[in-house]
Amino acid sequence: MGLTLAEKILSQRAGREVRAGELVVVEVDQVMVVDSIAGSFFKRLEQLGATPRYPEKVAIVIDHVAPAANVEVAKAQKEIREWGKRHGCRVFDVGRGICHQVLVEERLALPGGIVLGSDSHSTTYGGVACFGSGMGATDIALAAASGRTWLRVPESVKVTFRGRLNPAVSAKDAALEMVRVLTADGATYMSVEIHLEDGAESLTRSQRLTLANLSVEAGAKCGLVVPSGEILELYDVPGWLYPDPDAAYVREVEIDLSALTPRVSVPFYVDNVQTVDSVMGKKVDQVFVGTCTNGRLDDLHEVAEVLRGRRVAPGVRMLVIPASSQVLEEATADGTLLTILQAGATLGTPGCGPCMGRHQGVLAPGEVCVSTSNRNFKGRMGAADAEIYLASPRVAAASAVAGFITTPEALEREETHA
Amino acid sequence: MPRVWKFGDSINTDDILPGKYAPFMVGEDRFHTYAFAHLRPEFAQGFRPGDILVAGRNTGLGSSREYAPEALRKLGLRAIIAKSYARIFYRNLVNLGIMPFEAPEVVEVLNDGDEVELEFEQGVLRRGSETFRLTPPPAFLLEALQEGSILEYYRKYGKFPGEGTP
Secondary structure, eight states: OOOOOOHHHHHHHHTSOOOOTTOOOOOOOEEEEEEHHHHHHHHHHHHHTTSSSSSGEEEEEOOOTOSOSSSHHHHHHHHHHHHHHTTTTTEETTSSBOOOHHHHHTTTTTOOOEESSSSGGGHHHHHHHEEEEOOHHHHHOOOOHSSSSEEEOOOEEEEEEEOOOOTTOHHHHHHHHHHHHHHHTTTTTEEEEEEEEEEGGGGOHHHHHHHHHHHGGGTOOOEEOOOTTHHHHHHEEEEEEOOTTTBBOOOEEEEEEOOOOOEEOOOOOOEEEEEEGGGOOOOSEEEEEEEHHOOHHHHHHHHHHTTOOOOOOOEEEEOOOOOOHHHHHHHTSSSSSHHHHTTTOOOOSEEEEEGGGSSSSSSSSEEEEEESOOOOOOOBBBBOOOOOOOHHHHHHHHHHHBBBBBOHHHHHHHHHHH | OBBEOOOOTTHHHHHHSOOOGGGHOOOOOTTTGGGGTTTTTTHHHHHHHHOEEEETBBBBOOOOTTTTHHHHTTTOOOOEEOBBOOHHHHHHHHHHHHHEEEOOHHHOOTTTEEEEBEEEETEEEEEEEEEEEEEOOOOHHHHHHHTTSSHHHHHHSSOOOOOOOO
16 A cells, blocks of 8 residues: 555655554654744743754744734744844744745745644645644744654545636635535544646646645645646655555545636635625625735735726725735736725735734624635634635635625626626 | 533634734733633633533634643643544643543533533543543553653653654
């Protein structure tokens, strides 16, 4: 019996063949810490009486509340800067961007590598076939202190995407469909191994990151996209970094990209996925484009395409937050941001923004937000009864213009008939 | 006597500790007072050390924020009985020394407010004259828990439970 992609990566690192169910202790390439757990991380290291074993392998990213929202946060971020300097660890400061995007841009997450992050969406690195997994402060501190972590080699669910997305559909729709099919705990403790076939190999790095990002919403330990297409051009992909054809999977799922229609995840769970048609017309108060799921350049391009020559509806706030300073620069240079701003949207500092309800776009009671992010839990973006609908950048942009949930195609039909 | 606080399926880390009440937002000394602030506002006031959390499927899904279970630990939680757990949350519980029992049948029969006694080393739960057996976590995790926490274990042995030579 062959090995899955997760088994391949962990075997390579363990220096022996390991199988699902085994416990391994492996070296990690990079430990990623975000501002919001940095304090706990420092505290745990203190409790251990340890300092980072390999300072160059520890990166702290100030992104969850950037810039600081209050004095408590400002103090915590000051400590991060001082701590980073003292221990020789990288600190990506306010404005550099969202941890996952930054680690990919900085090439700290690479094919075949292992990156542990203090953020659950560290599965994102799987978009470039890097074993990325989220853990809490204690595990992250142990990884920093030892350079290693313990892992149970996960079973794998194989998800095969076939065909090409039609122009009205995004990788986000494919990701939401995957979560719907797997359900919120359908891949708990497992690796979601994503295969792209029959044209789907053309999905870009950005689109693959979106798929891997959402895999944690099915409970996954990691979401690994088998390397192909653009990944082979951007990276030196080692020859062993492919699953064996006779690898064993717990479950196999197929999703036809060419038959997919726009999706939306309705409150209050990510796997409450429906077609946009079923919630079309729902009035929105805020639209948020950004986050580690959909704040990249191609996402902003899709938004600009919809917004060009149109205006955000009166009474609707549209907040756009590029995922990183690099995205911000590129979207400025190519005119994308001008289009977005001319439509009446507003910008935030590269970072996580209002995704977890801490600042910059918190929702009032009863408000409705269409967001390109990855979670719509009750109270996540503010008031307990505010509603978050998760959608693609295209659907988010069209909804901002209409003032209610809609697609660019439906918007255009309506405008033509008006 | 310790009481049961019963929740349903899919309680997530935003339920357990909403993001806006993270320690670095509101202070280390206060954050735990916001546990379940949206879902069950009386929780933090009413929870007594030793009380037990009982929950349904996929308990703790969502964020890796360890300060969610840490808030519960600060309130005096030592054990959770659930139908199943989300992965990161499960690791965080063990790391904080909160014993995660997985016992779907027991969850079914327990009610909110039940008075119970739990001997968690043995995994024995008593309610009046009834006794329930709970399966403890895997051996290597218990090895860590027996030292108090995985941090203590690592500090003492310089390696992880189940690991050969460091």
